[in-house]
Amino acid sequence: MDAMSGKAAGKSGKAADNGPSSPRGNGRDAIMDAARDVFAERGYFGTSIRDIAKRADMSLSALYYYYSGKAELFHALIEDSLDDYFRHCEKELAQAGDDPAARLAALVRVTVDYRVRRRVESLLTLQELRYLEPEYRNPIIERRHAVSGLFQKAIDDGIAGGVFRTPHPDDARRAVMAMCNAVAQWYDPSGDLGTTELCDRYVRLAFAMLGHGETPAR
């Protein structure tokens, strides 16, 4: 629960007064949306804050009014999305109860669903986070490490309880997480494959790797 805690704040302060589609007042969101697109296209170093400002139809200085710089803007983007992930994790894990298999299934489902719902931020976190300045990066890495711990515990508990059967729980965990994370790289939102079906398939693949339901005989 340590690194799991985020800043569930969301929209803070700044009253909800905004008039009808006024050019003023929605600057923060406009910048964030533009940043998401441009960072996703060109990566952290490949993106100039001028590109972001241009995409948001604002001046370069407006960006500095809301964010202290490029790094903080990028950090805010992925932290927002990570908060979302952890919220869903906690909710689904609570519903799953104590059964290790149910918990592992919930983790797979939440992760795959998140990689689809927040595809762009997922790719940024998975591929560009390492270029962020350490003071921004390290706390995020810690939070991600907590997720590994959740997967690992579900697997280890499942093995202890006899419901999973694999000689190398660490490798299994890495394989399961890798396959879930990779969804962000190929999933096509305009395709036929729905999220629910996709999650079902990945739970089945994960269970297969973990030897779930195998006969203990040998």
Next chain:
Amino acid sequence: MDAMSGKAAGKSGKAADNGPSSPRGNGRDAIMDAARDVFAERGYFGTSIRDIAKRADMSLSALYYYYSGKAELFHALIEDSLDDYFRHCEKELAQAGDDPAARLAALVRVTVDYRVRRRVESLLTLQELRYLEPEYRNPIIERRHAVSGLFQKAIDDGIAGGVFRTPHPDDARRAVMAMCNAVAQWYDPSGDLGTTELCDRYVRLAFAMLGHGETPAR
């Protein structure tokens, strides 16, 4: 031949005291080695060719003597490594013969082994290739696509032959490849886990996902 080649002995600072023997002639390799390191650390856009030249103990212009620019240098780096991968693929597939399971196992083994042997270039190809200019990038993407085809064919043939048993061969292929590729992200060359053992484990995981050896009964 491989990563052993490098910046030899010449620790000479500036051009003045150049010893008679070594510093000449190994420029190309020195630049390539430096490029590998710096690109791996900072990514494509995050790396300046000045950094590379500095790391190689050469001038900026020397880099342009051997390569036409940043893009070509990066391209040469990953194409070199990709050639290596394909060579190993062809060799092991030839040894595997026609059996789909043997072919799939060979592909998993070759891929995992490659991700370990050429860890740095693997990460560059997997994460930074997309930032390379299209005229350099597209041919490489095509070659990588061919690998997907090899995995897919082995899986499909295995299903047709009754040796594999999965309702979603595409998802299985993506999962298998994702888990193999991810090895480059966590493998620690200084750790205890040897490559052979690692490959064995991943073949077993892949077979588990593909339902290899399951009883058809239900």
Next chain:
DNA sequence: GGCTTTGCCGATCGTTCGTTCGTTCTGGAA
């Protein structure tokens, strides 16, 4: 000894980068 090629250097070009600064506009509060 002359001539050409190879391997590399320092200086510099024009551009773009992240960031800062001073200024202006607007909508309410006093």
Next chain:
DNA sequence: TTCCAGAACGAACGAACGATCGGCAAAGCC
């Protein structure tokens, strides 16, 4: 009406960027 904080602007900063150029010492060939 005055005042002010919030929101946004254009111009400019020094540094770093990728790329180009002319030059030059050593080595190889005749």
